[in-house]
């Protein structure tokens with residue numbers, strides 16, 4: 551069992567909810583990365599037998615044992631997201647467009663688990679136009695806001711957002727996010743917001759339009775414990791400590807992130823004890839188990855290839 555240290559990422563739309571969990575005085579924390587292995591961020595292992603190494607080194611050493619040899623980096627990443635303001639309206643490429651535009655082998659599908667719902671009760675999802683021509687017309691007429699659809703979301707909802715879907719998290723929401731590891735986001739619209747010096751953030755409208763599938767919407771689901779929700783590259787389980795005594799990692803490795811509560815965890819081989827707070831992740835290998843205590847967790851594992 552290894553423990554990963556969360557990483558603070560400041561963004562202009564972030565807030566203060568994650569500051570105590572990231573040991574940070576930053577007042578605009580957008581992401582608290584829980585398990586991440588990208589070019590920009592990499593989780594550090596702070597307890598366990600691989601202490602002092604990072605998640606990329608661990609993944610590179612073990613990926614062949616789990617049938618993930620084709621991946622350069624951990625194929626998914628997780629984060630807590632505090633949206634103090636609406637995020638910009640964005641789109642991620644699907645596989646075809648990721649290959650075409652940036653030469654990445656796969657696009658980005660992502661999932662949001664709603665810990666605190668947004669104050670508006672909805673998030674942006676999909677379009678209100680029938681085709682890309684109509685979208686072009688809305689843009690040229692300065693009516694972008696009218697072309698963007700939204701869906702109602704409530705606490706405990708799990709939202710699947712396929713690549714090519716117009717989307718954005720909205721103000722007030724606290725989310726646990728699981729994303730496929732393709733670092734490509736195209737900003738479609740930013741509500742004409744300006745920063746402290748009156749600058750707008752750049753848009754990538756051309757690429758966003760090329761990736762956009764106007765008919766795609768996010769899908770809202772609910773966890774039904776003990777069953778996982780299965781996506782093409784990751785599975786995840788919602789674990790309520792009040793309902794089960796221990797969670798056992800079975801066939802592939804698992805990343806268990808505490809999302810609500812606080813626990814003390816003994817790391818058996820190391821005779822260490824760690825305090826686990828929201829955003830901190832335990833990395834388990836098959837045969838290992840952890841006790842969720844009275845806290846809530848989301849556990850993520852890579853999807854096993856169907857052969």
Ligand SMILES: [Zn+2]
Nearest residue numbers: 640642660717
């Ligand atoms: Zn996104």
